[in-house]
Amino acid sequence: MKEVSFKNDVLPLKDKLFRMALHITSNREEAEDIVQDTLMKLWNQRDEWSAIQNIETYIMTICRNLALDAIDKKERQNISLNEMVHDQPDNSQIQDETLIRQQQMNSIQAIIQQLPEKQRTIILLRDIEEKTYQEIANIMGLSLSDVKVNLFRARQTLKNKFNKS
């Protein structure tokens, strides 16, 4: 088995971990703390690295669990989708296409934030981190069919809500 280097193999995963923690907690500082805790937790288990089959899957699982623990402790601050939509200026007044796109992007991100955590994390892992269904199942400790069902629901919600807004 390939020897794992913390600096070369583990530390470069920090941004993926950060995005996952950020999606779950919706708080940058908290997400950064979670990534730090995740990396230190893995570092403290360095004697057992040889027994870990896939270090990336393993560390992402740790990160997700720590992020879930964090939101259990603290009531997450939700951004209401309706508020987001109300905050948007009238599209007809905006000539700048880039600005329209930016607002659409904000709407999609707001809809994603409204999804249940499981669906939100699956969307992140599939559409942003480009993981296979099997990898997602391993990271989240779900069955393959659970992953597919949750992804289907998440995409349908996104499509429907985005079309309405």
Add this chain to the structure above:
Amino acid sequence: MNYQYIEQLLERYWDCQTTLEEEQILRSFFKQEDVPAHLMPYAPFFALETVEKSEKLGEDFDKRILAMTEEGNKTVVAKQVKFSTRLAPFFKAAAVVAVILTIANVAERALQNNSVSNATVGITDTYTKKEDITAKIKIIDHSQSEAMAKTDSLKQAPAINTEDMMLE
């Protein structure tokens, strides 16, 4: 231009039937500048990856983590201590005790020697010449013979007649 393939892919995407490669094709397509108007509303969904991937941690984070792991390394790495090294303090203590005992023993002997020599200082005068030694022996012999003569004279003295004393 025919966008039927893209439209089919899009339908399959919403139904979660696309592969990672097909989803990559959709992302590439919607990144283009000239996306047809009827497909434009879906563009933000596929731009999400680019936007989200811009969320990164700074280099100071790396430095902080590496500093923490190096610190951890320092405390975790254990020195291999030999058995003889472990016993070194006991050896040192034993050596100190041995030195103290030796000094005490030497000091005790020195004190004993001093007291003996003081007691015999009168008869242990040193003589270097043969004549001096002979003279000294003679003096000792003479004093001894005198002492013996005195004791003999005491033995020969007439005993007191106790009967005479009683009659008187």
